[in-house]
Amino acid sequence: MSQPVTIIMIEDDEGHARLIERNIRRSGVNNEIVPFSNGTAAVNYLFGSDGTGLDQKGRALLILLDLNLPDMSGIDILRWVKENRYLKTAPVVVLTTTDDSQEIKRCYELGCNVYMTKPVNYDRFANAIRQLGLFFSVIQVPAAAT
């Protein structure tokens, strides 16, 4: 990665968060990972206190998003991110247990960049996350729009 990309991980299940982080690290990705266990905290961080997202101006972000959050729907966060002029260029990886085709279609329509279903089988899960990590290490992430 040409810039220090920060990975924003929005995942309410701490176990999942831990497993994801471990497997990403195992794939050799050393970027900063900022975890959030609920939607509100993540939204506050992403859009700042004024809700404009100006704080993130010029930063390179990659968002890992779970759809089933306790306080709000991940789909709403996805929509807000993709509607925000500073954040819309940040790649969003939806990583969730839902494998409903309607849901997947909806996420892509809203501008999600990658949709992944968490496999229950841990080997496959670990493998998927490691591949995602490899993916992170090769993709280019633009800085948030100026």
Next chain:
Amino acid sequence: MTPDAKRWRAIGQILLLAAGLVVLTFISAGSVHLVNRAREDARWVLHTVEVENQLSLAQLQLHRAESAQRGYLSTLLPDFHTDFEEAASALTPALQRLSQLVSDTPAEKRLVDEMLPLVNQRIEEFRNTIELALTQRVDDATRAVREGIGRDAMKHIDDLASQMRTEEDRLFVERTTNADRTQSLAASMTWVGSGFVVVLAGISILLVRRSARARDDAEALLRDNNLNLEATIDERTADLREANDEIQRFAYIVSHDLRSPLVNIMGFTSELEQLHADIFKRIATFARASASPAPVVAAETEPVLEAEDKQLAQDFSEALEFIKSSIAKMDRLISAILNLTREGRREFEPVRIDTRELIEGIVTTVAHQAAEAHAQIRVEPLPHIVSDRLALEQIFSNLIDNALKYLKPGVPGDISIRGRTKLGFAIFEVADNGRGIDPKDHRRIFDLFRRAGAQDKPGQGIGLAHVRALVRRLGGTMSVSSELHSGSTFTITLPIKWTGSNWKRAS
């Protein structure tokens, strides 16, 4: 309105009609009677007139006889003699007739009886004078006339006649009054009767209108009730639909939320497995290090454990294996529930289906399994229906799969699919000669995750639950008839023309 009141109203109407009939009969009878009486009265009035007439006739004949006698005596013309005889002969029948006519009134009868000898006496006197004249004794005759012989008798006769006339006049007045009274009675009776009939008719009309209104009210009430019923049914249907949707959502959410911790359990179990390998590797290293300061074994080689540690490692692995297999099973169950709810959320699309072609397609896909099981599958002619193609495919492939799966070992399988139609429904039967199902399990086999018989085949216990859910959504029913060791027959009843309106989802 209470049933009692209704009955009373009905009885009231019948009574009213009966009363009307009685009044009409009474009036008719009265009218007939009065008319008869009026006719009688008229006859009596006529009778009076006739009596007076007859009396006058008798008097006239008498006076005619007298005139003829006088004429003959003065002229001696034989014409007068003839006249006299005529009058005299007419007089007797006239008097007899009069006597007959007045036979009903004794007073007059008496007068006539009194009159009769006097008249006869007068006639005799006339005849005597004529006889005298005939025998050339005209003087004697005229003298007799001149002396006024019989004048008193004549006067008496006139008296009697006038008495009779007076009597008859009195009778006439009386009878006329009678006739008038009868007539006015008949008239008033007719008026009163007509009034009665009009009143009764009025009451009847009132009652009929009242019952018509009551009927209209009842009809309106019935209509309202029907509307209410429809509204209630709609409401209940909406409630049911909502409940069903809620169950679907519930199953969906539950299966999702169950999956999340499962990912953790599986993940950390794998981590534990990893740790287990690391730990026992280290134990082996330490054990060897304490036993003999031999050169360090390469990390890649399998750690050699002491007997005690080996046992521990095996127990550890066994525990982890149980956890992992349980997780795998739980995952399969949750996936099954998810698939079922996903099926439940799919919109069905009614299309025209050649059922036989569809089932032959399924049979082709299972031909390999059938050959392995030495089974033959016969598809008989089946009715075409309008339904959802995918659902129908799932229903029949599940049933045919089951039939192939649970054949009797060592017996060539024989599976047949039959169909017929009845009252707008198509009835399909999938029959096999397999191992059969104990009747006590007939309900169970349709429940989710439940199976029957020897558990020697892989499966989750989902197929039949899924099939029944599909059949119900297609507006049909399904049942099984089977005995252990003697094959099973699954019967599916589906509407020939399914429109999708039943079970149409609101969302």
